[in-house]
Amino acid sequence: MSVARRYLCWRVARRVAFALTVPFAFPYAFPCAFLYALAASAPAHAQRAPALPLHCADLAGLLLPASDIDAPTGGALVQSAAMIAATATGNLDGDFCRLTGVIRPQTAGTPDIHFELNLPGRWNGRAVQFGGGGYNGVVVTGTGPTPFSPDRAPLARGYATFGDDSGHHGDSSQANFGLLDEAVTNFGYLHLKKVHDVALALIEQGYGRAPEHMYFAGGSTGGREGYTVIQRYPDDYDGVIANAPALNFxxxxxxxxxxxxxxxxxxxxxxxxxxxxxxxxxxxxxxxxxxxxxxxxxxxxxxxxxxxxxxxxxxxxxxxxxxxxxxxxxxxxxxxxxxxxxxxxxxxxxxxxxxxxxxxxxxxxxxxxxxxxxxxxxxxxxxxxxxxxxxxxxxxxxxxxxxxxxxxxxxxxxxxxxxxxxxxxxxxxxxxxxxxIGAMNPDISRYLARGGKLITLQGLADEVISPNQTIAYYNGLIARYGEERVADFMRLYMVPGFQHGNGVFIPSVDLLGALDGWVSHGVAPQTLLATDIAQPSNGRTRPLCRYPAFARYAGHGNLNRASSFECVMP
Structure with a gap:
């Protein structure tokens, strides 16, 4: 059976299986006409089966046509698919299906976009797209933690995760892809949409349904990418973590x-x-x-x-x-x-x-x-x-x-x-x-209208991305939409002593948990508790205050405990 026909039959068989609440064990060679007929006879009220990544290895070689991606591409190909056991050496993420693949360009000479998608064995119904850093160029696997997270990685917590290289190869300092127009556009914003759409299609293949919530998480270039998806693709995301964002690239x-x-x-x-x-x-x-x-x-x-x-x-x-x-x-x-x-x-x-x-x-x-x-x-x-x-x-x-x-x-x-x-x-x-390549557009009305959420954390001692540029964009949103409306969708935490990944205070805080609680349960984050992971002061805690407040010592108590500080306005 051809890859294209196998893909079509997969989609029909998957829908049938979930409609009938039976495990998906149909062979790909089943005649598509039979599957269509079976689907037509399924009761409308049938319940879906539990979410599990099924037939992982069979996804290898799957071809997604360009029509499945709401951006100009030459289609996508899953190059490898393998189940990673929870007992595998170095794996802290539990059982998951690891997919790698490429999204083909339209222009000859432009590199493919390489991506990785991970489907956990115990899916929580949510997905996280990871952002990159610098000039990108290396596939973000999505197997690690989100920025500053002290807890297990999102994959280990049941999130489907994915990332990519933004459409070129090399370390984060290499900018020679700037000579290629399509590669520049991919880096600027289009890789985000292309990989999102491919990942969404594959998540539906694996679980039989789309995620309940789609999140984005990144810092620096990944922070810019977070604001980019809010501005350009507001309907695709329910919540974004965008730290130290390179807004004005x-x-x-x-x-x-x-x-x-x-x-x-x-x-x-x-x-x-x-x-x-x-x-x-x-x-x-x-x-x-x-x-x-x-x-x-x-x-x-x-x-x-x-x-x-x-x-x-x-x-x-x-x-x-x-x-x-x-x-x-x-x-x-x-x-x-x-x-x-x-x-x-x-x-x-x-x-x-x-x-x-x-x-x-x-x-x-x-x-x-x-x-x-x-x-x-x-x-x-x-x-x-x-x-x-x-x-x-x-x-x-x-x-x-x-x-x-x-x-x-x-x-x-x-x-x-x-x-x-x-x-x-x-x-x-x-x-x-x-x-x-920039995320300075102040018009985020569509994201606001659909109830999207945003958390941004940045060091006040950042030496790479100016914290004052981030604050200026935030103040611009308040001037445009009003303080109350901005507070309904955004939290800004400016961290004293924190630079661009280093500093005298390096915060560890569960931003993804805060974001998911806000999106899923309506619990808006207020003051957060951050643990310092800088080597000389590892373990001390401080309150992370909502900007523009800062943490002031109350005059008594242990200097290494957040309870000895209070958030005050400057």
Missing amino acids: SGVRLLGVMVGQSEYRAPGGYLPPQLLEHVYERTMQVCDTLDGAADGIISNVEGCRTKEADIIESLRCAAQEAGAVSGSDECLTPAQLATLKRLRDGLRLPYALAWNADRYRGYNVFQGVRFTSMLGLAHSPERLPQPTFVASGYLFAQGDAYIKYFVTHDPTFDAGNFDVMQPGRYQQRLYTLSAT
Whole structure:
């Protein structure tokens, strides 16, 4: 029997089996006419069978036609299907059916989208689509936890899970796929819809019904993808976890270029790691106890912002040192201060990108960001011909790749010479890219109307995605829809001391449980309890307060216990 005919008979046989409440044991070779006749005789009130992933191995080779995917593709193919036993080495997810496959492109030379779908033996009737990170390029298997989850992985908790590579291959730093238009569109948004539709069809194949609830969970690029599905595909999802979202993707890349120019083109603009650490330590000295606790965490960020002028003044080099090309490890020259102010002030363009976005808000440079991290500023005083994350700084390395591959389509282009303020013939390209790879659209009315939910968590000390850009988008939603309506669908938790996956406080909190409780039972999350998993302070707890509140020490009790803190407004 052909793959196409087997697929058709599978769908009919599956529907018959579930309509008659009998186990699905029909061989594929049954005549389709017989199955159609049997289906017609099934009672309308018949109950469905228990949800189990049936005949897992038989799904291998299944071809889904392009008509099953509500986005332009060349169809999809399940390349492998295997049951993974709960006793398999390293498996913590219980029995599940693991499917891998590809979604074919329309344009010759464009890579396939590779995906993985996992169907648990004890399905809870829900599904989670996992987001990626950086420039993606590696299949997200969906077998691990959602971001910051302290509990078992969603698959182990009965969720069907799936993820993909967004349509190209390589690690998260490789941007050369930007030369291929269809690959760029896939990365920007279309891979999300394509993989969702394929996974949904396969879930229906395995269980005989669609999920009761479909969720999305991701951080950074995956956070952008979470906001993207809300804005572009609101009918497909009931709830989204979108952490540290790269909403203004073009904005952060352009700012990264300008930061690199400040470090390497402006004489004396480079700051050695020792000096960056001194800036961090000075900020901690001034601001740590503004929340009532000397705990190494700057929780009262707004209070610390009022001390910024004093912090900067205390860090300036003396007059006799100010004219030096480079200062010491103890003070900032004017050129070095200008680099930090570029980070703090962000980007304000004389032209608009998509959705009238002309700004990228800056970072909390003098409120506790540690730019000596692996994702921080440059560690090398000399600009490398090919920038790398550590030597050249994450922001500049990613911005350089963006200009080369996405904007100019010239791998030899020197982003150090790119004029962000007056991009000339590249301005239209920047606009187009920002519409393709970005989630700044404020119109989420359809998602609101259908009752979708959203949880976003981000570190106030994030050195990769500015927390102030996330806050600005949130405030824009309030200005557009009103505080009450936004509160009906969204929770924003800004975490003091947390950077982009590291920091002096790394939260572990069950966001998926909070989201599912909100969607399934109407229990809106309020203050959450987070456990710190940073090595030096592992196990201490803090309340995660709904923005704009922050956790303040009550003045008594154990500093390592959340019960000793209260959420207060700044």
